[in-house]
Amino acid sequence: MAANSRLTIAVHALAWLALAHRRGRDVLTSDEVAASINVNPVIARRSLGDLRRAGLVAVRHGTGAGWHLARPPAEIPLSDVHEAVEGPPIFALHHTEPNLDCPVGRGIRPALSDVYAGAEQALHRELARTSIADVLHRSLEAR
Amino acid sequence: MAANSRLTIAVHALAWLALAHRRGRDVLTSDEVAASINVNPVIARRSLGDLRRAGLVAVRHGTGAGWHLARPPAEIPLSDVHEAVEGPPIFALHHTEPNLDCPVGRGIRPALSDVYAGAEQALHRELARTSIADVLHRSLEAR
DNA sequence: CTCGCTGTAACCGAAGCTGTTACAGCGAGG
DNA sequence: CCTCGCTGTAACAGCTTCGGTTACAGCGAG
Numbered sequence: 001m002a003a004n005s006r007l008t009i010a011v012h013a014l015a016w017l018a019l020a021h022r023r024g025r026d027v028l029t030s031d032e033v034a035a036s037i038n039v040n041p042v043i044a045r046r047s048l049g050d051l052r053r054a055g056l057v058a059v060r061h062g063t064g065a066g067w068h069l070a071r072p073p074a075e076i077p078l079s080d081v082h083e084a085v086e087g088p089p090i091f092a093l094h095h096t097e098p099n100l101d102c103p104v105g106r107g108i109r110p111a112l113s114d115v116y117a118g119a120e121q122a123l124h125r126e127l128a129r130t131s132i133a134d135v136l137h138r139s140l141e142a143r
Numbered sequence: 144m145a146a147n148s149r150l151t152i153a154v155h156a157l158a159w160l161a162l163a164h165r166r167g168r169d170v171l172t173s174d175e176v177a178a179s180i181n182v183n184p185v186i187a188r189r190s191l192g193d194l195r196r197a198g199l200v201a202v203r204h205g206t207g208a209g210w211h212l213a214r215p216p217a218e219i220p221l222s223d224v225h226e227a228v229e230g231p232p233i234f235a236l237h238h239t240e241p242n243l244d245c246p247v248g249r250g251i252r253p254a255l256s257d258v259y260a261g262a263e264q265a266l267h268r269e270l271a272r273t274s275i276a277d278v279l280h281r282s283l284e285a286r
Numbered sequence: 287c288t289c290g291c292t293g294t295a296a297c298c299g300a301a302g303c304t305g306t307t308a309c310a311g312c313g314a315g316g
Numbered sequence: 317c318c319t320c321g322c323t324g325t326a327a328c329a330g331c332t333t334c335g336g337t338t339a340c341a342g343c344g345a346g
Contacts, residue, residue, distance in 0.1 A: 005304090042304095103283055108158060108278065122269035135254050138250070148334090172291065185293095185335095188293065205291080206291085206344070210292095
């Protein structure tokens with residue numbers, strides 16, 4: 001049960017909001033979003049809250065409340081979604097300080113930090129190549 | 144304490160083996176490797192075991208036993224190390240099957256699988272640009 | 287045969303994530 | 317101004333993963 005499905009949940013929610021809007025539904029409640037993803041409504045609200053803080057969705061309160069996209073789906077790259085829901089970095093350095101009597105132990109951390117930063121950037125660039133509109137389009141045709 | 148430092152530990156071990164070899168030490172014991180990384184010897188052995196299964200290091204048994212690189216350090220890209228010690232994939236799909244009554248729920252999984260596969264490949268390509276020899280060189284000069 | 291090191295299994299504690307319950311806050315509509 | 321539905325968040329349980337630790341069997345050079 002313990003893996004990073006946060007990006008999956010967020011992308012699913014955004015794609016569903018985009019499709020609902022195209023069908024004339026201006027807003028969806030968190031329960032409706034959760035029902036499509038098949039997760040607990042609180043999970044959906046947590047994800048939607050992350051997306052709201054990142055400015056990707058907006059919420060309406062009161063009677064007839066619900067969520068809607070804050071931008072056209074073609075202008076939401078997955079890299080933005082990833083940033084919005086991002087958990088811990090992919091790679092971690094040593095938990096405990098390496099042995100500084102060893103020449104490798106003294107200099108390896110900045111060297112690895114550079115490599116890991118480059119790897120995260122590469123990931124980010126790759127995710128930027130796909131938008132929510134792309135995901136929605138491929139989901140609908142892949143049937 | 145719960146992050147992926149496995150790649151860090153493996154790269155550190157390989158760089159230390161490379162440096163020791165350059166200094167005339169043909170093999171290192173797992174205790175010596177662990178002392179430099181400052182981790183428990185069993186952790187070092189688990190990592191070295193992964194690297195041995197991937198053909199990156201070799202082990203000598205009996206008296207005078209120890210570990211040594213199976214290839215020159217310049218021919219060990221970090222992508223190979225990553226493959227050797229790889230844990231779970233970066234992104235996971237839904238834990239439970241999405242709601243198939245929703246058009247998004249029906250088609251989103253293959254669409255996301257493709258995106259995630261591309262992201263992992265981008266990561267792999269980026270890691271392939273750096274070798275153990277590069278890491279060792281930068282570690283020694285970054286003082 | 288001895289001795290040092292390898293190779294694993296078993297277990298612990300910490301941390302993260304999902305799932306669940308519970309409850310305060312907000313605002314449109316009556 | 318009160319009601320009602322939905323949002324927003326805290327608190328907790330259960331599961332999994334990871335590193336840390338102990339313990340022990342296996343192997344081979346001398």
